[in-house]
Amino acid sequence: MNGKGRRTYKLMIVDDSNIMRRRIERSQQFEELQLVGTAGNGLEALELFRKTDPDVVTMDLTMPRMDGIECIGKLVALKPAVRILVISALADKATAVEAMEKGANGFLNKPFTDRQLNEAIAELMR
């Protein structure tokens, strides 16, 4: 719970770009989201996920070592209730469908505005 009696959700941000990780952290406006960590690829994300047990994850797809699609499947296997928002430049429908089939709950294309990011997160947490 936060100070206003609302439930808090643990947030993990996964993106191979430091700029994007900071941008998402800075731009999201939800008091109930508490950042528990950031990761630069799928392997780091898995390790961090096991340590911090996040409720909400933003996930890039094109990353070194382990890509986002593979990572989504592994995170959902560990915690089926996790809510995952894919934030990726990959703009083809087939990739979005594959991410959703693996267990993602939303898909936001880069580049995005702050408003688009917050609407996507709001939809994810509904």
Place this chain on the structure above:
Amino acid sequence: MLYEQELKTFVEGTTNFFEVAAQQPATIGSPYLMEGSPSVHEYTGVINISGKREGVVYFTAPKAMLTVLLMKMQENDFSHETMRDLVGEVANTISGNARRDFGRDFVISVPNVLSGEKPEFPQKPGQRSFIIPINWRSHSAKLVVSLT
């Protein structure tokens, strides 16, 4: 070789990037063809393309432009590493967005970033690249698309 509609995909992707990420539109000059590797600016983000098309897409820009772009994105870290990160992210975003038209068989790599050096790509004899000139505020950059 690129078809006109494919070239339009990259022009639109570039326009969209500056409109959304930098909140200020860029002016795109007339694309032109050239043989060999074009000159580059201080930072270059390279995406290797494989699958149904092969080649490279790269975004090359001067430090001064990237600095202003970072300010517009409300970044306060202007280090060499952040410049490299940004130029790779721009190349990744424009290339990834191109899959809207090219489809998922247009496979993009993670960005390979060069700073200072001239990129050397193995090119087939006679291989040509499309250069898309980008003017934003008082700065110039290029998107280079070389696909077979």
